[in-house]
Each structure stands twice: as structure tokens, then as C-alpha cells.
Amino acid sequence: MLDEPTNSLAQLACPAPHPVKDTIVLGHGSGGRLSAELTREVFLPAFANPILSRLDDQAIVSVRGTRLAITTDSFVVKPLFFPGGDIGSLAVHGTINDLAMGGATPLFLSVAFIIEEGLSIAVLRRVVESLRVAAQNAGVQIVTGDTKVVEKGSGDQLFINTTGIGLVPDGLELSANRARPGDKVLLSGSIGEHGIAILAQREGLEFECPVESDSAALHKLVAGMLDVTNKGGVSDAIRCLRDPTRGGVSSTLNEIAEQSRVGIQLEEDTIPIREEVRGACEMLGLDPLYVANEGKLIAIVAPEAADAVLGAMRNNSWGRNAQIIGTVVESSSPIVTIRTALGTSRCVDMLAGDQLPRIC
Amino acid sequence: MKFIDEYRNADIARRLVAEIKREVRGRWVLMEICGGQTHTIMRYGLDELLPSNIELVHGPGCPVCVTPLETIDKALELAARPEIILVSYGDMLRVPGSSTDLFTVKARGGDVRVVYSPTEALKIARQNPERKVVFLAIGFETTAPANAMAVWQAKQEGIGNFSVLVSHVLVPPAIRALMTSADCRVNGFIAPGHVCTVMGYEEYDALVRDFRVPIVVGGFEPVDLLEATLMLVRQLEKGEARAENQYVRSVSYQGNLSAQLLMREVFEIADQKWRGIGTIPASGLRVRDAYGDYDAARLFGLASITVDEPAECISAQVLQGLKKPTDCAAFGMRCTPQNPLGAPMVSSEGACAAYYNYRRHPGKQLPVVSSQLSEKP
Amino acid sequence: MRAESPAPECAAMCLAIPGKILSHEDLGFARTARVQFGGIVRQVRLDFVPEATDGDYVLVHVGFAISKVDEQEAQRTYQLLEEIGALEGELPPEESAT
Numbered sequence: 107m108l109d110e111p112t113n114s115l116a117q118l119a120c121p122a123p124h125p126v127k128d129t130i131v132l133g134h135g136s137g138g139r140l141s142a143e144l145t146r147e148v149f150l151p152a153f154a155n156p157i158l159s160r161l162d163d164q165a166i167v168s169v170r171g172t173r174l175a176i177t178t179d180s181f182v183v184k185p186l187f188f189p190g191g192d193i194g195s196l197a198v199h200g201t202i203n204d205l206a207m208g209g210a211t212p213l214f215l216s217v218a219f220i221i222e223e224g225l226s227i228a229v230l231r232r233v234v235e236s237l238r239v240a241a242q243n244a245g246v247q248i249v250t251g252d253t254k255v256v257e258k259g260s261g262d263q264l265f266i267n268t269t270g271i272g273l274v275p276d277g278l279e280l281s282a283n284r285a286r287p288g289d290k291v292l293l294s295g296s297i298g299e300h301g302i303a304i305l306a307q308r309e310g311l312e313f314e315c316p317v318e319s320d321s322a323a324l325h326k327l328v329a330g331m332l333d334v335t336n337k338g339g340v341s342d343a344i345r346c347l348r349d350p351t352r353g354g355v356s357s358t359l360n361e362i363a364e365q366s367r368v369g370i371q372l373e374e375d376t377i378p379i380r381e382e383v384r385g386a387c388e389m390l391g392l393d394p395l396y397v398a399n400e401g402k403l404i405a406i407v408a409p410e411a412a413d414a415v416l417g418a419m420r421n422n423s424w425g426r427n428a429q430i431i432g433t434v435v436e437s438s439s440p441i442v443t444i445r446t447a448l449g450t451s452r453c454v455d456m457l458a459g460d461q462l463p464r465i466c
Numbered sequence: 467m468k469f470i471d472e473y474r475n476a477d478i479a480r481r482l483v484a485e486i487k488r489e490v491r492g493r494w495v496l497m498e499i500c501g502g503q504t505h506t507i508m509r510y511g512l513d514e515l516l517p518s519n520i521e522l523v524h525g526p527g528c529p530v531c532v533t534p535l536e537t538i539d540k541a542l543e544l545a546a547r548p549e550i551i552l553v554s555y556g557d558m559l560r561v562p563g564s565s566t567d568l569f570t571v572k573a574r575g576g577d578v579r580v581v582y583s584p585t586e587a588l589k590i591a592r593q594n595p596e597r598k599v600v601f602l603a604i605g606f607e608t609t610a611p612a613n614a615m616a617v618w619q620a621k622q623e624g625i626g627n628f629s630v631l632v633s634h635v636l637v638p639p640a641i642r643a644l645m646t647s648a649d650c651r652v653n654g655f656i657a658p659g660h661v662c663t664v665m666g667y668e669e670y671d672a673l674v675r676d677f678r679v680p681i682v683v684g685g686f687e688p689v690d691l692l693e694a695t696l697m698l699v700r701q702l703e704k705g706e707a708r709a710e711n712q713y714v715r716s717v718s719y720q721g722n723l724s725a726q727l728l729m730r731e732v733f734e735i736a737d738q739k740w741r742g743i744g745t746i747p748a749s750g751l752r753v754r755d756a757y758g759d760y761d762a763a764r765l766f767g768l769a770s771i772t773v774d775e776p777a778e779c780i781s782a783q784v785l786q787g788l789k790k791p792t793d794c795a796a797f798g799m800r801c802t803p804q805n806p807l808g809a810p811m812v813s814s815e816g817a818c819a820a821y822y823n824y825r826r827h828p829g830k831q832l833p834v835v836s837s838q839l840s841e842k843p
Numbered sequence: 844m845r846a847e848s849p850a851p852e853c854a855a856m857c858l859a860i861p862g863k864i865l866s867h868e869d870l871g872f873a874r875t876a877r878v879q880f881g882g883i884v885r886q887v888r889l890d891f892v893p894e895a896t897d898g899d900y901v902l903v904h905v906g907f908a909i910s911k912v913d914e915q916e917a918q919r920t921y922q923l924l925e926e927i928g929a930l931e932g933e934l935p936p937e938e939s940a941t
Contacts, residue, residue, distance in 0.1 A: 129573060129574070131569070131570075131573050132573070311883055311885070312877075312883065312884040312885065313882055313883055313884070314879065314882050314883075314884060315882060317882075380882075381881055381882050382881060382882030382883065384467070384881060385467055385880050385881015385882045385883050386881070386882070386883050388467060388470070388858075388860060388880070388881060389858070389860055389880050389881070389883060389885070390582075391858055446509070446510050446511065447474065447476040448476050448479050448480070448510050448511065448512075448515060448688060449476075449480075449515075450510060450511025450512075450514050450515060451511065452508065452509060452510075452511055452824035452825065453824050453825055455822070455824075467860075467861075467880065467881045468861065468863070468900065469861040469900060469912055469917065470860070470861065472921060478924050478925065478927070481927050481928035482924075482927060482928075484928055485927055485928055502858065555905075582905060582906065583905045583906030583907070584905065584906070585888065585906055586906075608859065608904055608909065609904065609905055611891055611907065611909065612888075612904065612905045612906065612907045615888070615890060615907065619873075622872070660859040660902070660904060660909070663859070663902060663909050663910045664909055664910075686859075689924065693924065714913065714916040714917070714920055715912050715913050715914075715916055715917035715920070716902050716910050716912060716913070717910075718910075718913075722891055722892070722909055722910055724890070724891050724892075724893065725891040725909060728890075728891075
């Protein structure tokens, strides 16, 4: 028997909230809602200018008539070395991709190291070699850098910060605010591999076929896509390019929906995912839509050009499994939804901070 | 994945829905009592597929949500002590206590560690002999055997720095309490398949007899839940009230006897407070005297505290299936996963979180989808 | 800024998932097995399913097998599921969403 009459149960409730607004928590760095809030509430007001306010992966500036793309990134991945890459290759690929998402041809990188006292120089050499190879393969030069060393305990082995510069062709305007109802959502390949590769390494997960990070430089893939639209005379057919890194496909699409003030409807059956990644997500209670990728891109494309762009993607080794995964729709407020195999739809909300798995 | 994918088969699901539509006549309120089942219903929109005369409501099936505030506060107090390593399942981290939560305590320097198995908590204890390790052992009957094993093993191996802070809840007494309440409008229950994997469904015989409600043990995939719904509908339309088993691949009448044996060895039944509901007699587990050295509640002299829970959160009514999360004035506005007013919004097994993440909520309307989208690309 | 950790606090494997026993080992009183879930292999305790052996499927929760999947029963009942509606002919017209 309940020890209180049921009508007084309405009084039983839960304590008032205690929002953690006065300190930074890990969630502020995870690419989801908390990160967006931090940008909106702390950084934007301080640095306000029209270029920054676009909040794209890169900033496109004009210097004496030449359009340059600039981007900056910091890499704090743990562990430093993982299946499919390391902090070095990740740094190069990640920075190149941010430039490529603006349609830029990446040219130069700077690399700054923040090293914890006590790090083995052999480890540093390994990372540097990885940076070298990645840059060489991508055709970019590392032209300047910096080194700082902090006391033991003040930094976790090695952090890397990069800045990338590239050239943007005239007339190309890629931005997250350009998606229109009717546009198609294209994804360059299977999701969740980087996040699961890292998690596997950290948690000691054993795979029959190890999952490797998909870390890769996508500028040539992008070039092929832009080429086909230019040739087709629909140079503005590609509205927006984004790489779904931390926060996964979901965060990227929510950002686009937000900035374009549209709805995005996905088809669950069309989203490519490797069996091992699906199994890992199932086991850990993770939704693959929220898991980080480092070698994939999302393209919002005008419907009449979608098939041609898809073809161009599949012609490139980083786009072999490209799929059309959804459509942009009209919506009274920005929302991302997904249609299940059963024909029902549900919301794909922005990741709040970190994804917690289920307990029961 | 075998034994999962087959039970997500869209074709079979559609046919089950058609069958339910064919057979249902009356208006029925069906309750499931497991966060995992709530999650599946929301994720796949099963309630939208069913005819409108079947209403699915969610019961107190989220062990995180029903962990008493006092237990959370005790865990928080322990976590803040420098000599203690507080070990917990991941879902407990964000649940609001009276003034803070484990995640915040961790952010501020408390040693809080997440594990996915109690054996890992034991490992932490072995690796840190100079610290005291307290494992927040919560859950339904599903998790009790594993938690019991941690305690039993600790005693066997003499791991003296390990203890558990227990909050275990039992399902059949909760059903009894719900059915006894004046507000209850539930016509049939889907019993939690994994709880019954451990306990069997023997205990439901008394419930169906005393309350004349059918109870069907259900699995966790869409086909499982739809089949369980069909089985309930069939009973209800015939005026029957029996305990049946849909989840035959995992559940037997008597359940897992060796798991039950260990549970009885380490734990005994006790009265238990359910957050949002109140104290239900004989509805929880506590550590037996023989294992008292491993019971954190005894070891750390944590005072028996009673905490008042004022505020606008209607968890109580949501947990009893009297209201839906969307009935709450704070839902999606003042109460969100980032700023939860109550546990059901924080725990990913909680009904409020499931509704928030998967459904329309204030400020977000699912768009009208034009017909061309209903064709698969 | 790129924080690469996908979900630092997410490593709680708390669902009950079916997996296949690949091999097992007796370590004192603890019986453990390597169990395969999709493409992943994990160490699982078999203390509560003493009758399970290599090749069997077990349901695993927080690192412990809590039951052996009854494959025969599963097959039998699945066949019944596949037959639902098959004898009824045309499905009734879809009702509009409520």
C-alpha cells in the first residue's frame, strides 16, 4: 500500500534544478548543445563580426580580391595513437577538411605543440612523422609552428593546435544557412567509425575485424563534387558542406537546420553503417548518429543535381559508400527527424553534452 | 545481430499491427514497466502505429528514476570524501540530488568512476588498497545477481576496502501498489523481459489472480512489444486475466535459479522508497547482516535522512502512468535534459527523456511530410 | 576545437544483449567466456548459466550472462510470427494516424 493518499502524490516531486552555469564541464567541448551555448554566450558577443557570426567550419575572407579560407583547430585526442591514425594525422586531416568544407583548396598549415614535460621524444617523433606523411599525401605544406612545454600534470601528454589556409574560388558560397526545402542530404559513407575506434582503444574493446578511425583528407572528394556541378552549369547546386565530427551526423544536421530555419527528414534505412560499429553502439547503448566521424562529409544539394553529385562522390575513394539519406523540408521551427523502417518518425535532437548509455 | 534484427522486422511488425487492429474492440490502457521498453516504443513510434483505442502508458521502469533522493544524496556525500572512490553505472551521473549531482562532483574533483560491470568496481578496489571503494549498486532484479556477485566475491577474496550502496527495487510489489491506488486505470501489463529472465514470471500469478489483470512478459524489440500487445488484447477481449510469456527465447516460468540463489544469499527483502511514489513495503533489497562489512550504508554511518522534494516536477504522476511527460507544464521548457527538474528527464531510460529526445516538444513540431517522401529513395 | 572523445562517460554496458559464446575458461570459482556481439568480442561471466557452452547464445547484462537463449523456442515462435496475417489475405486499409 502506498503510505500517502494518492491525491497528495501530486505534491511529491523532484528538487529544483541546479544548472552548472558557473564552470566548464566536459560537455562544453563535445560539439553538441552545450558547445553551441558556450559559443553563443561567451565567444560571439565578445568577438562579434559578420564573418564569425556565420559560424561555419572556416572563415572566408577577402584580401585584395583574393578569397582565402582560414580555419583553426585544437586536437586533444586520447589516446594519442589509435587504429587508423594518431593525433598527428588527425590534425592534418581535420584542418584540411574544415577548409575543404568551404570549398577551399588547402595550401598551408601551421602546427603548434603544447607538450607535457616528460613526454618521450620518440613519441613526439612518431607524431611528427605522421603529420609529415599526412601533409605530404594531401599536398599541403606545414609552413610555421610553435612549441610550448608545460609542467608535468598541467597537460595530458600532447595537445596540437593548427591553423589552415586555403584558396576559395570566386562565386562559391557554401554555407549552412543556404539549405532550402526540397534539397537532398548526401552522406559520403558509413558513420561512427572514428568514435568507436577511439572508444575501443580506451575501453579495450575487442573486435573480430578491428574498427579503424575513418580519418581522411576530403579536399579531393570535394573538388570532384564541385567540378561536376560547375560543369553542369549549376555551380550553386551544392548549398553546404559539413564534416560531422564530434557530435556526429546529428549535430551537423541540427546546426544546418537551425541556420537555414528548415526541417531535415532522414530515412533510417539509407544511412550506411558497418556491422561492427552497429554492434558496438548496440552494446554500449550509443546512437551512431551522435558518434564522431573524421573522414566523412554531409552535402546539402539541389534536388536536380543530387544524382550527379552522388555519382561524383562514388567515383572518389573516400565516397564509395555515399548515399542520399534525406531531404530538407519546410518547417515552422528547425528540426531533424528520421523515419524508421516501420514508417514512423522521431526527432533526432541535438546532443546535449555527452551521450550516456542506458542502464536497464 | 542475431536475436535482435529478426525482432525489428518491419514486415512482421506491420502485420502484428494489422492483427491488433482486426481483433481490438474495447478501449484498453496498457502499461509497460521497463525503461528499455519505453525507449523502444518511443524510438520506433509504436504507440503511433497502434489504433487509438489502445493507450500505452509508462510505469516506474527506470531504476535510475526511482532511486530515492536520499540514496543519491548519500552517494554524493561519499563521493566528496577524499578517501573514497565512488563507482557507478553511467546513467546515475546526471541524476539530480538535493543540490548537486555526481557529474558536478566529479567536475569539481571528486573521484567518481563509471563502470559497466560490478566486476570492474572490484578491480578498482583491488588496484587501490589504500582507498575505500563504494559501488552504487542500483537496479531492478535484472542487475541484482551481478551486484550480489560483487559482494559475494569481495567476501571470498577478502577485499576489505569494497562496499556497496544499494538501491534495488522489485517489480511485482510495484505492480501491486499501482493496482491498489485509486487512480489506476491500467487494464493490462507488459512485464519487463529482462527482470523476468532472472526472476521468472511465477510471481505474477498472485497479481493476475488478485487484480484480474492480464500480464504478458515482453521483450525489447518492436516485434516483441507488438506481439505482447496482441497477446494482451486477445486476453482482454475475451475477459481473461492470465500471466503469459511472449519473451520465450529468454524467459522461463521459474527464471534463473542460480541467479536467484545468489541474490537470496547476499540480499534480503526490505521496504523501499521509490522516488516519486513513496515507500512500498517489501519492494526492495538490502544487504544481509552476514555481508554487513560490505554494506556502505552501515559502514559509513550515513544518517537516515528524509528529504522533502517540493517543486513543479510531476515525476510522481509520470512514473505511475497517470500523466504523460507532455502533460507537464515544465516539459521541454524549464525541464530539459540539460536542466532536468527530475530524474525521468535525465536518465536516458526515463519517460521524459525519451519523449524529449524522440518526439515533438514545445518549440519543435514534426513537419508535415509531403507524399513523395513516403517512397523510399 | 575538436574534443575527440565520443562520450567519455558512456562506457556502461548495461543493456541485456544476446551474444554467442566463442570459448570459455574456468578461473577458480569464476567461469568466464569470450562472447561475440555483432562484430565485438567481450569477456562475460557465466556464473549464472552453468549449462551454457561454446556455440550457445546467452543474454548478457552488466558483464554477466543471465540466461541461455532458447533457440528452439525462438525458432518455433518466430515461425508463428511469420505466419501472422498470411492467411488473412489483404490487409485492412490503413487507418489515418491518430
